[in-house]
Amino acid sequence: MIALAFTSAFVRGEEPFSFDNTPGKLPKDIVPIRYSIDLAPNLDLATFFGEEVIEVEVVNPTQKIVLNSLGLEITHGTLVLASGALSLPAPRIDAAEQTASFTLKKVLEPGRCTIRLSFAGKLTEAPEGLYISRFQKDGKDRRALATQFEATDARRMFPCWDEPVFKATFSLGVTVPSRFQVVSNMPASAPEPVLSDLVKYRFAESPKMSTYLLALCIGDFEKIEDEVDGIQLRIFVTPGKLEQARYAMEATKKIVRFYNEYFGVKYPLPKLDQVALPSTGAGGMENWGCIVYNDNALLYDPATSSQQTRERVFAVVAHEIAHQWFGDLVTMAWWDNLWLNEGFASWMGTKATDHFNPDWKVWLRASGSKNAAMRLDARATTHPIQRQIANEADAIDSFDEITYSKGQAVLRMIESWLGEDPFRDGIRGYMKEHAYSSSTTEDLWRALAKSSGKPVHDLASGWTEQPGFPVVRLGLQTESPDTTVTLSQERFTIHQLDAAPLLWQIPVVIGPAGDPEHGAVLLLKGKDPERLVFDPDIAIKANLGDRGYFRSEYSAPLFKRLRKAVPHLAEVDRLNLLDDTWALVEAGRTPPADYLDLADAIADHPTPTELGQIIGVLGYIDTLERGTPNQAGFRAWAIRFLQPHLAPLGWDAKPGETPLESNLRASLIRALGLFGDPGTLREARARFVQFLEDPASLNGNLRGPVFLTVGRNADDATWEKMHSLARNADSFEQKRALYAALTSVRDPELAAKALALALTTELIAPDAARIVARVSFDGEHPDLAWNFAREHLEALLEKLPANGVNDYVPGIFRGFTDAARADELEAFAKANLPPAVSHSVAKAADEIRFQAEFKQRALPEIDAWWKEKK
Ligand SMILES: [Zn+2]
Numbered sequence: 004m005i006a007l008a009f010t011s012a013f014v015r016g017e018e019p020f021s022f023d024n025t026p027g028k029l030p031k032d033i034v035p036i037r038y039s040i041d042l043a044p045n046l047d048l049a050t051f052f053g054e055e056v057i058e059v060e061v062v063n064p065t066q067k068i069v070l071n072s073l074g075l076e077i078t079h080g081t082l083v084l085a086s087g088a089l090s091l092p093a094p095r096i097d098a099a100e101q102t103a104s105f106t107l108k109k110v111l112e113p114g115r116c117t118i119r120l121s122f123a124g125k126l127t128e129a130p131e132g133l134y135i136s137r138f139q140k141d142g143k144d145r146r147a148l149a150t151q152f153e154a155t156d157a158r159r160m161f162p163c164w165d166e167p168v169f170k171a172t173f174s175l176g177v178t179v180p181s182r183f184q185v186v187s188n189m190p191a192s193a194p195e196p197v198l199s200d201l202v203k204y205r206f207a208e209s210p211k212m213s214t215y216l217l218a219l220c221i222g223d224f225e226k227i228e229d230e231v232d233g234i235q236l237r238i239f240v241t242p243g244k245l246e247q248a249r250y251a252m253e254a255t256k257k258i259v260r261f262y263n264e265y266f267g268v269k270y271p272l273p274k275l276d277q278v279a280l281p282s283t284g285a286g287g288m289e290n291w292g293c294i295v296y297n298d299n300a301l302l303y304d305p306a307t308s309s310q311q312t313r314e315r316v317f318a319v320v321a322h323e324i325a326h327q328w329f330g331d332l333v334t335m336a337w338w339d340n341l342w343l344n345e346g347f348a349s350w351m352g353t354k355a356t357d358h359f360n361p362d363w364k365v366w367l368r369a370s371g372s373k374n375a376a377m378r379l380d381a382r383a384t385t386h387p388i389q390r391q392i393a394n395e396a397d398a399i400d401s402f403d404e405i406t407y408s409k410g411q412a413v414l415r416m417i418e419s420w421l422g423e424d425p426f427r428d429g430i431r432g433y434m435k436e437h438a439y440s441s442s443t444t445e446d447l448w449r450a451l452a453k454s455s456g457k458p459v460h461d462l463a464s465g466w467t468e469q470p471g472f473p474v475v476r477l478g479l480q481t482e483s484p485d486t487t488v489t490l491s492q493e494r495f496t497i498h499q500l501d502a503a504p505l506l507w508q509i510p511v512v513i514g515p516a517g518d519p520e521h522g523a524v525l526l527l528k529g530k531d532p533e534r535l536v537f538d539p540d541i542a543i544k545a546n547l548g549d550r551g552y553f554r555s556e557y558s559a560p561l562f563k564r565l566r567k568a569v570p571h572l573a574e575v576d577r578l579n580l581l582d583d584t585w586a587l588v589e590a591g592r593t594p595p596a597d598y599l600d601l602a603d604a605i606a607d608h609p610t611p612t613e614l615g616q617i618i619g620v621l622g623y624i625d626t627l628e629r630g631t632p633n634q635a636g637f638r639a640w641a642i643r644f645l646q647p648h649l650a651p652l653g654w655d656a657k658p659g660e661t662p663l664e665s666n667l668r669a670s671l672i673r674a675l676g677l678f679g680d681p682g683t684l685r686e687a688r689a690r691f692v693q694f695l696e697d698p699a700s701l702n703g704n705l706r707g708p709v710f711l712t713v714g715r716n717a718d719d720a721t722w723e724k725m726h727s728l729a730r731n732a733d734s735f736e737q738k739r740a741l742y743a744a745l746t747s748v749r750d751p752e753l754a755a756k757a758l759a760l761a762l763t764t765e766l767i768a769p770d771a772a773r774i775v776a777r778v779s780f781d782g783e784h785p786d787l788a789w790n791f792a793r794e795h796l797e798a799l800l801e802k803l804p805a806n807g808v809n810d811y812v813p814g815i816f817r818g819f820t821d822a823a824r825a826d827e828l829e830a831f832a833k834a835n836l837p838p839a840v841s842h843s844v845a846k847a848a849d850e851i852r853f854q855a856e857f858k859q860r861a862l863p864e865i866d867a868w869w870k871e872k873k
Pocket of ligand 1: 289322323326344345348
């Protein structure tokens with residue numbers, strides 16, 4: 004067997020890109036230059052045939068050709084040398100390594116040659132490789148074909164060097180029934196007739212790019228067209244949804260122009276297509292020039308969609324289009340640097356969304372995803388942003404909150420430290436230097452150091468190469484002549500006893516509370532405390548403007564002053580204080596009353612984002628209260644606490660209200676519904692009845708919360724009515740909202756009915772399988788759900804793509820909060836699930852154990868607090 008040694012023995016962030024030193028599994032003796040691929044899919048038989056001609060460069064003498072292939076039958080191979088053509092022997096297929104290898108009789112000497120392969124594969128509904136995307140139109144089943152290759156599934160459609168560093172050009176041809184439209188990375192030729200109703204398209208040759216970015220969509224699509232800066236823009240949708248694509252097109256035009264300017268390199272392809280399908284492998288996939296979205300991430304119906312959907316569409320489009328540069332034009336060399344793609348696209352997408360929609364306050368709301376990442380990052384199961392990726396399972400596993408949200412937050416902190424202009428100049432230099440090529444994190448640090456003149460590597464590498472993050476502790480010293488505030492750092496952990504003590508270089512923006520734009524920047528580097536002289540009477544706030552990725556912990560007198568100063572704090576700083584204080588509660592560094600008192604004070608005049616944070620914590624406390632005698636009391640208190648905030652908003656949108664107020668109304672109704680407020684339930688039911696008569700009567704923003712509240716409390720007849728609406732819903736957004744309502748039902752018999760839907764084909768396969776986790780957590784029936792899943796596990800796992808399998812059983816267990824369940828999960832996984840699930844299992848088990856511990860530690864105090872407030 005050929006040695007497929009992993010060369011990634013350690014994280015290599017400190018080295019600039021070099022092809023030879025890039026980790027990976029495939030040997031680098033042969034390098035692909037150009038692929039010419041011809042495909043003939045057959046939807047009726049669910050198969051496809053393909054032929055490819057790969058021009059390669061033999062770099063080192065070798066007797067073996069090793070490339071990736073998964074689930075394909077390679078029927079014939081030819082090697083074309085200058086001296087003539089010879090048939091390749093049958094390949095050795097290694098299913099575990101996902102490779103096909105040809106052993107040659109003679110050594111292949113360095114130089115160019117060509118490999119021709121014929122192959123066949125199967126089309127499935129799991130969204131990986133070339134797959135069938137099934138949907139309903141007018142009650143009939145319809146099908147389209149689409150690809151999802153990232154991270155490691157191009158090899159399911161054609162044998163190839165399926166690692167991102169092997170960039171090559173692609174010339175794709177496809178034979179399809181003439182009624183279909185085809186979309187790929189590059190423009191298509193005019194169709195050529197082949198047989199009866201078959202035609203053949205050939206797409207123009209792509210620039211050099213990675214295999215995971217190749218794309219192909221085939222279907223009975225409708226499209227809208229536009230143009231920006233000389234780039235042709237098209238959006239393809241399944242029939243009947245054209246009008247819902249207009250908002251995304253408007254967003255696209257703004258975003259492309261913004262990025263053309265920001266990156267200093269114009270969008271490099273002649274056209275940018277976007278395709279919306281009801282069933283996909285991801286919310287959005289950034290294939291170069293052919294972005295594929297799930298319907299719910301691209302389509303917006305002004306009449307029936309929610310404000311949340313509008314914001315999501317803009318944000319996802321901004322994220323995927325940012326990838327056209329960061330990821331597609333310049334690609335991370337190996338999956339250990341995936342954050343370069345995802346952290347950057349997240350940050351850039353949020354920046355663009357904020358630029359065009361300042362009233363959405365997206366950075367304030369991005370603190371939600373930052374806090375979710377910090378919560379995971381404080382735990383024993385976290386990992387550095389850059390980490391060793393040994394195989395396909397690791398690569399799939401790395402698409403997580405640390406990569407996306409911590410990546411985004413760390414970039415924002417570095418941008419803030421360097422300044423917006425030097426940061427952008429560095430990005431422009433990086434783009435120019437690495438276009439059509441690959442890069443590592445170190446290349447980015449060097450480009451930013453060049454533009455800013457600051458030692459970027461020294462500060463940044465601690466944040467990307469170490470797990471976790473620090474807490475900055477602020478103390479007060481009054482003995483000396485001047486009052487000084489001391490700042491020191493230590494690693495911040497939750498539910499983790501033996502964490503390695505790490506240090507960071509932390510740019511701490513600090514100053515008088517209430518003035519987020521005029522803080523001083525103090526670079527906290529080592530173990531020793533730093534001192535700052537302050538007016539003894541003012542309140543001090545660290546992380547002013549909340550651009551830092553760390554927690555702040557104030558000594559009691561400093562916290563007391565800060566609490567008094569709360570009315571004068573900027574919204575961003577109040578939100579940061581709420582987030583930090585709750586995290587300190589979870590970490591056991593401060594009592595729950597500190598958070599609850601703060602929330603209570605802020606709730607006097609809260610902004611929608613602040614109230615959103617508080618609603619989030621109340622919802623979390625509610626999950627801890629499940630099954631305790633205090634849950635009903637807590638809910639009653641939470642209802643009294645939240646009701647006064649819904650009253651001024653009312654149920655109906657007011658003229659001139661802000662998007663944040665519309666969103667807040669929806670989340671208040673959702674929360675009051677969850678806590679069982681009778682008034683909310685009554686109103687939701689009345690509006691649902693009215694909706695049945697006249698769908699237009701229910702505003703898009705209210706549909707989700709109304710369906711959820713009614714569904715949760717549904718009786719037999721209501722549940723059936725909702726089910727029939729869900730089955731026949733044309734809009735994906737509405738379908739999702741209705742199924743979410745059906746699976747949140749409290750009645751155990753109806754919950755069992757909801758579980759049974761997971762085995763039907765009325766939903767797309769992955770959504771059907773995920774019903775079980777919803778019944779467990781949202782429906783509050785973890786036992787019922789787990790028993791069902793255990794009984795039908797094989798059938799359920801079959802519905803998921805490889806990247807959904809690892810998280811599946813752990814996701815169902817997240818409905819439990821007692822420690823014995825963590826043991827059960829681990830034992831079950833060990834005996835019944837593949838080793839690739841181990842990280843997901845460890846994360847879920849740690850979360851269950853933490854919640855069990857936290858419940859014991861904090862609930863008595865929390866309960867005492869709200870009982871006091873009665
Ligand atoms: Zn992305």
